[in-house]
Amino acid sequence: MTTGRELLNAFFDCLRDLDNSIDRCVDLFADDGAFEFPYFSVLGMPTRFQGKAEVRQVLGIINSHFSAFTLSEIEIHELKEGDALFVRYHSDGFIDRSDRVYAQDYVSQLIAEDGKIKVLREYLNVIKTARMIFPNGLADVPAPTGH
Secondary structure (H helix, E strand, C coil): CCCHHHHHHHHHHHHCCHHHCHHHHHCCEEEEEEEECCCHHHHCCCCEEECHHHHHHHHHHHHHHCCCCEEEEEEEEECCCCCEEEEEEEEEEEHHHCCCEEEEEEEEEEEEECCEEEEEEEEECHHHHHHHHCCCHHHHCCCCCCC
């Protein structure tokens, strides 16, 4: 059975060649698996993509801006119980296939179940994300609502 560490390494391999690996990446997730970005709500974006169709959708959105990422400074920390881990890593990618580099640091949690990704939760600096992917940068971030 595929371990959480093996799933993470396979996911990273997909990110290194996103143009050619979305199908392979989607196959790493359980049928009801979820790819989550907890802080995206402040950008007016969804925070959870569940099921293979939604995982494919978010990977397609990412791929529309990036063909590949270079990953570095990878630190993997396995939990003592269950097949879960935390990872810290840095990525660089060329935004919209230009010469603008999107540099981002992540802390991620991966929970595996039955050899598939059950949850992949990525924490990142959403200000960097907004500056790079929105046409007007932070000006395109919606005003806070409610609480």
